[in-house]
Amino acid sequence: MSRKIGTALVVGAGISGIRSALDLAENGYGVTLIDRAPHLGGLLSQLDYQFPTDRCGMCRMLPLVNRDASSQYCLRKGLFHENIDILLNTELISVDGDPGNFEARLRQTPNWVDPALCIGCGLCVDVCPVEVPDDFNEGLTRRKAIYLPVPHNIPNPYIIDFAACTRCGECQKVCPTRAIHLFDQERGRFRILVVDDEKIVRDSLKALMEEEDFRVDTAESGAQALDMLAATPYQLMLTDIKMPGMDGVEVLQKAKELLPDLTVVMMTAYATVETAVEAMKLGALDYLIKPFEPGQLIPMILRIYQGLETAQALTLNVGAVVLSGGTSFYDPKTGKDTLGYSTYPDVVTSLEFERILNPMGPTGGKLVRLSDGRPITRIAWMQCVGSRDLHENADFCSSICCMSAIKEARLAKAKAGGDLDATIYYMDMRTFNKSFQRYRDQAQKAHGIHFQRGRIHTTVLDRKTGELVLRYTDINGKIHEDRRDLLVLSVGQRPIPGMEKLAETLGIDLNAWGFAATEPFSQTRTPKDGIFLSGSSSGLKDISDSVIQASAAALNASRTLHAAGGHLSPKPSPAAEPMDVFRQLPKALVILCTCNGALAQKINLNDLAAKAASDPSVAHVEVLERVCTAEGWDQVVEQVKTVRPNRLLIGSCLPHVYARKLRKLEHETGLSSSLMEVVDLRTPLLVRGDALPDPALTSTAEILSMGLARLKRIEPLPPVTVPVEQRALVVGGGIAGMTAALAVADHGFPVDLIEKEAQVGGNLNWLSRTLEGYETKALFDETLSRIEKNPLIRVHLKSRVIDAFGQEGHFVTSIEDADGKMQSIAHGVTILATGGNEAKTTAYGYGTSPAIVTQKELAVKLEDKTLDPAQLKTVAMIQCVDSREEPRNYCSRICCASSLKFALELKTLHPDIQIVIFYRDLMAYGFYESYYTQARKAGILFIQYTPDQKPQVHVQDTKVVVRALEPIIAQDIEVTADLLVLATGIQPALPPNLAKAYGISLDPDGFFLEADSKWRPVDALKEGVFACGLSHSPRSITESIATAEAAAQRALRILSHAQLTAGKIVATVRHSLCSLCEQCISACPYEARALWAEQEKVVVHPVRCQGCGTCAAVCPNSASVLLGFTEQQMFDVIDAAIGSAMCS
Amino acid sequence: MTDFEPTIVAFFCNWCTYTAADLAGTSRLSYPANVKIIRVMCSGMVDPQYVIKALLEGADGVIIGGCNPGDCHYINGNYKARRRVKLLKEILPSFGFEAERLRLAWIAASDGILLAEMMRDFTEQIKVLGPSAPKLRMVI
Secondary structure (H helix, E strand, O other): OOOOEEEEEEEEOOOHHHHHHHHHHHHHHHHHHHHOOOOOOHHHOOOOOOOOEEOOHHHHHHOOOOOOHEEEOOOOOOOOOOOOOOOOOOOEEEEEEEOOEEEEEEOOOOEEEEOOOOOOOOOOHHOOOOOOOOOOOOHHHHHHHEEEEOOOOOOOOOEEEEOOOOOOOOHHHHHHOOOOOOOOOOOHHHEEEEEEEHHHHHHHHHHHHHHHHHHHHHEOOOHHHHHHHHHHHOEEEEOOOOOOOOHHHEEEEEEHOOOOOOOOEEEEEHHHHHHHHHHHHHHOOEEEEOOOOHHHHHHHHHHHHHHHHOOOEEEEEEEEEEOOOEEOOOHHOOOOOOOOOOOOOOEEEHHHHHHHHHOOOOOOOEOOOOOOOEEEOOEEEEEEEOOOHHHOOOOOOOOHHHHHHHHHHHHHHHHOOOOOOEEEEEEEOOOOOOHHHHHHHHHHOOOOOEEEEEEEEEEEEEEOOOOEEEEEEEOOOOOOEEEEOEEEEEEEOOOOOOHHHHHHHHOOOOOOOOOOOOOOOOOOEEEOOEEEOOOOHHHOOOOOHHHHHHHHHHHHHHHHHHHOOOOOOOOOOOOOOOOOOOOOOOOOOEEOOOOOHHHHOOHHHHOOOOOOOOOOOEEEEEEEOOOHHHHHHHHHHHHHHHOOEEEEEEEOOOHHHHHHHHHHHHHHHOOHHHHEEEEEEEEHHHHOOOOHHHHHHHHHHHHHHHHHHHOOOOOOOOOOOOEEOOOEEOOOOOOHHHHHHHHOOOOOEEEEEOOOOOOOHHHOOOEEEEEOOOOHOOOOOOHHHHHHOOOOOOOOOOOEEEEEEOOOOOEEEEOOOOOOOOOEEEEEEEOOOEEEEEEEEEEOOOOOOOOOHHHHHHHHHHOOOOOOOOHEEEEEEEEOOOOOEEEEOOOOOOOHHHHHHHHHHHHHHOOOEEEEEEOOOOOOOOHHHHHHHHHHHOOOOOEEOOOOEEOOEEOOEEEEEEEEEEEEOOOOEEEOEEEEEEEEOEEEEOOOHHHOOOOOEEOOOOOOOOOOOOOOOOOOOOOOEEEEEHOOOOOOHHHHHHHHHHHHHHHHHOOOOOEEEOOOOOOEEEOOOOOOHHHHHHHHOOOOEEEEEOOOEEEEOOOOOOOHHHHHHHOOOOOEEOOOOHHHHHHHHHHHOOOOOOOO | OOOOOOOOEEEEEEOOHHHHHHHHHHHHOOOOOOEEEEEEEOHHOOOHHHHHHHOOOOOOEEEEOOOOOOOOOOOOOHHHHHHHHHHHHHHHHOOOHHHEEEEEEOOOOOOOHHHHHHHHHHHHHHHHOOOOHHHHHOOO
């Protein structure tokens, strides 16, 4: 029997990994979150601005219920959650075992800088003599070999770049805390054997590696190598593959028999790469393709050396694994056409441009040319660089680059104050997500960004002006020249390095381009049960889609954990009895941290301690060494236990680092963490030039007294909890609703599924298969049978919601069935899956001829055989009917794929059928692109039209004539078709009265309005209500299922708890002062306030309140109070800040 | 007036501007010691009373720092701050303070440089304005 383990492993700590980890942690599971990088945040740590707001908002991913379990500060700086262990510089090596009981092997490579000792003083950077390109700025700036990987992280210890470091030892000498240990002064003990039949290769490799102080021997044949291996225990062998006699693979096998721990790297010419990959399966660590540069070899050798010398193997028992591996990007300099990249400094990739826009970037956020620093006035973007390119083996679309380019253009425009000529060169503008089309239109109309269809084929530099001269061919074949200051290449996605090996060891599949492949109808399931995919390792996605997929992965991981019986992570040790300090006079303990002497250098800590002690509310002041270390913190705990204060003030640095420790301290001592405060004494001293002892002491004393002022008047309340009705209600029984209901019920919670029709299934009742060829009937049957078998799901057919009230944890919904029978259901969460329908149209002569049909009608006719494809000679299709223009100005996302599906199906059945598709931008995003390629290869014609020149349709007897401008030949053409198929798009079926009943809003097109389209994509602003499927947004079946799983996961965060706990910083009302003006009710962004009419009171829902304090600011009578930031506290803090209070 | 060192009180939101101040510190960007930073949860919670109180108690200038429009962790607190500041600027003169003594700044978490620049710029502006008049009166 499997052991029950309630923990999950999340691999990759980018946005998806963080979302999956937080979701699982909020469900109550323990999570280990690892990343091979030394920081959290993945790609997003480099990107500050995201479409469609052109801003950030990442912090909105943090928990809203039980929010004190997690950090409450900018997520870019860092993250902590009670249930999440974060391991950086850590890689996944292997996963063995079964779902519910995996053994994951990890390798952590500690840096030469001890993070527990590093105080971030930066003295090491000043003395480091090595300068290398800075990855954080995409190589556009330079950094030292010892550096901060991300400037704004906390905690933020310096790290050493092993490959760049020369081990001169200067940093080790100046480090005041002895945090740096250059481990590898004994490289000579690391023995390397080079096996190659060519002497020149042997000798040059030996020379190169000896320069790095390694001890290198050589062998000219496999036989000689094996003799040497038998005599000497080598650590690393580099072997050629193609050698006379024994080949490299055989050497590898025999060498591994002799020395099982030997690390082997295969060297190969391009032709034998496949053999090298085979060799990796036999135990080789990696391979190098000959000829290689020293720049490739040395970092690899150093990495291996470092890994072997210092890496620590860890083994974890986990119930499920979520892979959020992220993505790499195409490097234009490796391409067949570099477009001047790496030749001209002003040709940059989209990622580089993001850094140029950033204030911490190479130009300080100023739009100036990298070549000569002159202001940039003209920028061109070139789309699909390394995507949609058969020459680069990239028959896929990278999905996000169109929107990124528009965003970058808009940001650049804003930065330049409008005085900027921005042009985007594109093939199709793929604005396929909700609201993206309007974003694009706005970019064009309001921001004046030019969109030019075509590709730049040549880039040359005008040496006189420093401008780039771009040549491109327009759609009519005419060549144009365009002069620009900057060319931005929108580079496409590539799999992350090591993906192949990872897939191999884990037993998951890759698609034709090396991205992780998923099972049919799932964005997260892999062939290996218990291992799930999240984020861009299965294809690049924008934030919203990544977050949805991440929550869906969390749901599936949670389901695995639940099925294995590991319901909750191990129970924490019992908490100390809460200390009741109500109405007690403040008795504060003040701890001053020396910051390892850094603070003591600037000010006299004894004077500061004396000043603090002079405050009557201070019981004791203690100066401690380095509170941030484990030992230092133990002393703090000791002090609290001895002094028994009812307030704790710590003066040190980086207050945010302490949030987790304070929670633990509360757990151990019973003193509420709301009665503790950490103030930053050090940072203000760092930034201020004045080293004079007195002003520094005064300002530090002020900071301390500000902290004390806030603490003195805190009135802690016992934590408030709200009970949860652990039952879900799902409205809508299509595939999304059914999936969501099953997901919740599989966790042991009862579900009521409300369906207005006589049967469930929604659009699956008429769909038959997908573009990929997956049969939807099988999906429907399987889902239905699982629903029917699950005793926790009650299906209410022919029923509708009449009314509802309540909030997260407790809703009451009244439903009515076909007989008019009413029923009330109490539930804790609501999932809306009311679906959507194909939009009706009257355009293009629809309704005037049986030869004009919609996509749905075509599907039905093909299925029930009322249409015989053999009778069709010519079929025309028109895309974007009434779509992507006002009033339905959105892309329905699936119609292009559907047209490709029908076209390919018809063409396969009857190759002689002529098919012509009239389109605006063909939205074959992601891996759909290959079907677009396939369709063109099959001879299907694609003719682009623009909204101001739509095709003209005339009915002629039984035929339909479509007349349109063919832009390539610039002439009108006529297609006489037997059938015209109109892609009318999707309209949501989310009734406004239903939305109103649950207190949620709809977007301008009638779809569900998200709390935040990027960071909380399936949540309503009102917590406890979630949406999925077509009522959320147009999506394919697979994508709809992902939204359903995500919605279920978000719901389970609430359902998994019998009670919800309010935050400590929460608003309340002093009823004696309240005049019932209700201003606070309208000010509250979370609708956490309501008028209790009978009692004539304004009440606050403590769990829904997020503690922003807006209500307190608008209250004219000071009746509305934010605990922790009351008016009197703020006044005292202001007094202290100005220095008119104590301590001065 | 060159030796006049103004006292400035800054209400910075927990999510963006306070983070930027932290970043400015850890990046060793210098900003004037005159600015006393008070962390608040949201720029939308800065009660007009706090601004007036700070000015009456002797601050020569007040900054309210929040997230960029659209970025607010609490959905729309910064918009509320914007409206409030507009009104406050109208009534400040009736308390004897120039409207320029109050500034609202949108500073994102990664804008450490912008924050330092803004604080330097505002301090310079207040230096030009000179000590706040009611403070002078009180001294007299």
